[in-house]
Amino acid sequence: MSSRLSHLECARCGKSSDAFVLQNRCDCGGTLIPRYNLGTSVSLDEVRSRPPGPWRYEELLPLQRAPVSLGESETPLLFCERLSERLGVAIWIKDDAPLPGSTFKARGACVGLSRAVELGVKRVVMPSAGNAGGAWSLYAARAGIEITVTMSSEAPDFNKAEVSFAGGELVLVDGTIADAGARAKQLVRQTGAWLATTFSEPYRVDGKKTAWLEVFDRFGDGSSMTMPGTVVLPVGGGVAAIALAKAAREVVELGWAEGPAPAIVGVQSADCAPIVRAFDAGADEVAPWAAQPTSSAAGLRVPAPSEGWLVLKEVRASGGSMQGASEEEIRSAIGDLASTEGIFACPEGAATLVAAERLAHEGALREPVVLYNTGAGAKYLELLR
DSSP, rough: OOEEEEEETTTTTTEEOOTTTTBOOOOTSEEEEEEEESOOOOOHHHHSSSSGGGGGGGGSSOOOSSSOOOOOOOOOOEEHHHHHHHHOOOEEEEEEEESSBTTTTTHHHHHHHHHHTTOOOHHHHHSSHHHHHHHHHHHHHHHHHHEEEEEEESOOHHHHHHHHHHHOOOEEEEEEEHHHHHHHHHHHHHOEEEEOOTTTTTHHHHHHHHHHHHHHHHOOSOOOOOOOEEEEEOOSHHHHHHHHHHHHHHHHTTTSSSOOOOEEEEETTTTOOOOHHHHHHHHSSSSOOSSOOOOSHHHOOOOOOOTTHHHHHHHHHTTOEEEEEEEHHHHHHHHHHHHHSSOOOOHHHHHHHHHHHHHHTTTOOOEEEEEEEOBGGGGGGHHOO
16 A cells, blocks of 8 residues: 555644554544645556555555455446436436445445554444444454444444344444443443544544545546535534545645535434534534434434534535435435435435535535435335335
């Protein structure tokens, strides 16, 4: 691997940390973000000579040796002719359902777990709303290491089965992902395992970044990448949104693309929308959502996103917005995408259509528009009945 990894930088205080020893968070409590040595050129032609897929962009990934892999490949970027005609703007869908585990969480898992193994981790403990736990369990099985996943008892049955069948230890808790997170921390203190909580593990953000590098590459021409005008994506913890902003800055710094970066439109379930509420209020921090979330979009049941402030910062800097989608709208959008474009999206991915349609009618979308489907609708059948 030809990684340009340089150091880790705290998103809150800006302090640098060693990227070559095992880390969780900064001493100040902030999340650590991987930084790369981009001062010397990397040939885009050389990058494009490699097989398509996330590992094509190895200079912008943290791995020093061959990854733990389940055969990840580039996922489709599909032009949606009927939706484009209906909304009056060019609509594309980045569909990550074909990834291992049928979820975009495979991107974060393959990079995050590969880096943990490089740094000597033998056992992982992580909380999950569903798909992340399943994906990390599959990659842990591939790597031959132990994993414990804490999960709400209300999580999708499919995800619980994934963890168990992959040989992971599944610990169910009453409550939300926040309660699962508290239980994971207890287990880490008891066992000495490594904690892989969202944003307490520095490298999954760069795994998620590969989705956007693929999109920029696909929109590009023979000499450069091209960024879309707007990206509409689901926001639970917010890793995908932060990864998008990071990818855009890095390709500009490398000279692979020119700005402006895409406007980021984040979508949450109206059943659990703490970042939407903070955005609408003009707040800089995100207060926890008090009500118990019950949305069919399990990945959006994140009542207290730890880096909600950073999501707000990136969304505002991009000229984007945060949007809510009701349960009725999300369920309708699943059928709409399937019957209109043949894409059976997960509820989180379908929520992006709700926001896109609303903003298109307001004339608030820069073309081309990319909607992010983060997983397969088939994983949610018991919730969609």
